[in-house]
Amino acid sequence: MRTFDxxxxxxxxxxxxxxxxxxxxxxxxATRLDIPEDEILGRVRxxxxxxxxxxxxxxxxxxxxxxxxxxxxxxxxxxxxDRAVQIINSYAGVTHNYEREGTYNIWFTLTASSxxxxxxxxxxxxxxxxxxxxxxVPVKRVxxxxxxxxx
Amino acid sequence: MHAKSxxxxxxxxxxxxxxxxxxxxxxxxxxxxxxxxTTEDELLEVIRSLIANGFIRRYGAVVxxxxxxxxxxxLVAWNIPEERxxxxxxxxxxxxxxxxGYERVSYPEWRYNVYTMIHGHSKDECLGVVERISSAIEIxxxxxxxxxxxxxxxxxxxxGL
Numbered sequence: 001m002r003t004f005d006x007x008x009x010x011x012x013x014x015x016x017x018x019x020x021x022x023x024x025x026x027x028x029x030a031t032r033l034d035i036p037e038d039e040i041l042g043r044v045r046x047x048x049x050x051x052x053x054x055x056x057x058x059x060x061x062x063x064x065x066x067x068x069x070x071x072x073x074x075x076x077x078x079x080x081x082d083r084a085v086q087i088i089n090s091y092a093g094v095t096h097n098y099e100r101e102g103t104y105n106i107w108f109t110l111t112a113s114s115x116x117x118x119x120x121x122x123x124x125x126x127x128x129x130x131x132x133x134x135x136x137v138p139v140k141r142v143x144x145x146x147x148x149x150x151x
Numbered sequence: 152m153h154a155k156s157x158x159x160x161x162x163x164x165x166x167x168x169x170x171x172x173x174x175x176x177x178x179x180x181x182x183x184x185x186x187x188x189t190t191e192d193e194l195l196e197v198i199r200s201l202i203a204n205g206f207i208r209r210y211g212a213v214v215x216x217x218x219x220x221x222x223x224x225x226l227v228a229w230n231i232p233e234e235r236x237x238x239x240x241x242x243x244x245x246x247x248x249x250x251x252g253y254e255r256v257s258y259p260e261w262r263y264n265v266y267t268m269i270h271g272h273s274k275d276e277c278l279g280v281v282e283r284i285s286s287a288i289e290i291x292x293x294x295x296x297x298x299x300x301x302x303x304x305x306x307x308x309x310x311g312l
Contacts (some may be wrong), residue, residue: 002218012214019211021198023191024177029184037177044175052218056171056277058198058207065166065206067312071255071266085302094309097303100226100296107226107296108303113312126229143240143252143265145208149219150247 002050007033009151011043015056016148059147062111068118069093069111073104075133081105084129093121104135165197166206170309202303216250221270225277228263230292236265242287243267248280263294 004012011034020028026044030037047053062069076084081099088097088108097108110125112118126134168187173179186196201207214222233237236254243249250268257264267284271277278295285291 004219004221012212012219015156015212016214017211021195023180023195025173025179026175026177039278041175041177048175050218051215053211054215055172056175056212057210058169058201059171059209059211059213060166061205061208062307064204065162073261089303092308094303095305095307097301098298099300100298102294102296105299106302109310111307117312119260128248133260135258137261137266138257139253140264141236143236143254144243144249144267145251146247147213147250148209148211149214149216149221149250149270151219 001105001109002052004151007035008043008047011040012047012151015044015053017150019056054148067111067113067116069109070118070122070138071107071109072122073107073133073135073137074129074131075104076106076119076129076131080129084131087128091121093118104133165201167309169201169207170307190277209283216270220272222272223274224268224270224298225274225281226298227267227269227281228294228296229265229267229290230257230262230266231288231290233264235288235290239265239284239288239290242284245271246280246284248277249284262292 014029014032019025020029026040027037030040033040034089044053051119055074067096084106085097089091091110095109097106099105100107110118110121122136163204165250168183174182178191180191180194184191187194198207198210198293202210240252243252248269250270252267256264269277269280271280281295285293
């Protein structure tokens with residue numbers, strides 16, 4: 001892991017928790033950190049190039065914007081993992097897909113433009129994969145969602 | 152900003168445009184506003200209202216946690232009695248190491264109904280947090296779903312849906 005100087009750390013925190021919704025957001029950050037706007041832009045660009053910042057933008061509440069999503073866990077035999085992963089990853093609505101320890105060895109998330117679309121895609125996937133076990137575990141309630149990290 | 156009759160269509164266009172993210176330039180909202188045929192001020196007002204109404208949870212940088220020191224994480228599935236979920240929620244709210252907490256559908260063959268994503272600087276640190284939650288709530292029925300391989304992790308492709 002790389003280390004950050006004090007300005008980078010403050011900048012990363014501000015960019016996550018307190019991004020200015022203003023015409024010139026980086027200029028406002030420059031004022032707050034008392035360094036020139038050009039330097040702020042340079043630092044943010046570098047953080048993005050280095051992959052520290054994935055993106056600056058809105059984190060949508062998917063349900064509120066009309067999308068349907070769920071987590072799915074499945075069990076496939078070891079020899080069928082690669083094929084299953086290939087099928088799962090081919091869907092645009094799959095954002096996360098992991099091999100995990102435990103009874104269910106593959107866990108992925110699927111988002112679709114409607115509940116009906118979600119159900120239809122799941123049926124299609126299940127038909128292609130033929131998993132030994134298949135568990136659809138949609139969210140009933142969000143207890144906590146805090147994806148920003150303080151440095 | 153738009154007539155109620157085409158509210159959904161207008162909203163979709165704004166959402167798709169905002170979803171592409173903000174450029175790292177002096178006036179980043181200008182490009183987006185021009186594309187939407189509006190002004191920066193109006194666009195900023197729309198973003199504020201989307202936040203106020205819960206469509207946007209937060210507007211800002213998404214950081215790759217592994218790049219800022221949180222090199223280890225574990226997904227934990229818990230079996231928490233329905234009537235104790237509020238208590239569980241209060242425990243995880245107080246822990247900065249927990250980024251996500253969800254109550255999810257459970258089944259007779261998989262009784263775990265609550266999931267938490269825990270981040271730490273090491274595996275031991277993650278396990279320490281699990282232990283702290285377990286002691287605080289006095290529930291030992293949980294399972295650790297450590298990642299063995301990451302097959303896909305990317306931003307949602309709205310255009311592809």
